[in-house]
Amino acid sequence: MGPHGNPKVPPARRPDGGDTRRLGRRHWALLALLAEHGVLHTGQITALLFGSRPAAVRHLTRLMRAGLVRRFVHRNDPTHLAYYELSADGAERLTVRLREANRPVPVAMGKPGPDLFVVNEFFVGLVGEARRQGRGVLFRWRRALEAAVWLREHAVPAAPSAYGVWIEDGAAVRFLLHVDHDKPGRLSSTPAPPAAAWLADYRQAPRGVPATAVLVLCPTRQREDELHRDLTADPLPVTVATTTFEQLATAGNGAEAIWRVVGAEPAVLLRLAEIGR
Structure with a gap:
């Protein structure tokens, strides 16, 4: 399932036997990028690794022909945006190469993590902002599983969607990113729990939370207001700042002044780098 809530269209593949002998450094870097982020669309791959879309498409096509990458689109997406992910063979070949090195x-x-599409857009937005403005840098990034393992090493049982360090x-600012949901799961008729319920595990942190702030992306302003009230x-033992999907999309990236801090003046919106000061 993807951001449009529909199954993937099966890709047409043209494998050439998985020959990796002609792959260059950028082909392997692209495989590693997909390994880290699970699924990326063409525009994201272009922004992260290539200077032009044709260059990105050329490298992706080579990897698809080798059977190392799969391409798919979502049936109800009128833009026919193409997404890419590692194939099983691609994951195996990359694993061997990394271990040999x-x-x-x-x-x-x-493998896809929770809220993969939203989290990847957030990541790409910060990387793009760093390159455009030169004021900040995304110094560190951990996907959901790596972030959860790291938190457990600090005796925090929470499960964020990602962890990052933004320097500006x-x-x-060391942040733990959460994506809120206001709808029940596809197989459940139970209403979604209160927004604050997703964050309750941070109260079980005997040594404190090793982050500047917890960032929450809310689907609506109503959910955001509810979270602030609760x-x-x-309160949690860590600063919490929120924004909505709409505000994030309008701003273009999470470094902008879109964050409301719980307990602060509601009308004041902070840049990411200002949170926790």
Whole structure:
């Protein structure tokens, strides 16, 4: 399932036996990128790794022909945006190459994490902002599973969608990203729990939360307001800042002044780098 809530259209594949002998450095870098992020569309891959769309498509086509990458679109997406993910053969070949080079193999290589499409857009937005403005840099990024494992090493049982460190003008913000949901699961008629319920595990942190802030992306302003009311009445042991999907889309990236801090003046919106100051 993807961002449009519909099954994938099966890709047409043209394998050439999985021959990797002609793959260059950028082909392997592209495989590693997909291994880290699970699924990316053409525009995201272009922004992260290539200077032009034709270059990205050329490298992707080579990997598809080798059977190392799969392409798909979503049936109800009128833009026919193409997404790419590692094939089983691609994951296997990349694993062998990384081990031969004594490099770490990503946890859950190439497998989708929670809220994958939203989280990847957030990541790409920060990377793009860093390149355009030069004020900030996304110093560190961990996907959901890596972030959860890292938190458990600090005795925090929470399960964020991602962890990152954004540095801007000398200020570093270590954030735990959560994506809120206001609808029940596809197989459940039970209403979605209150927004604050997703964050309750942070109260079980005997040594504190090793982050500057928890960032929450809310589907609606109503859910955002509800979260602020609940956490003002029963605060977490860490700063919480929120924004909505719409505000994030309008701003273009999460570094902009779109964040409302729980317990602060509601009308004041902060840049990411200002949170926790």
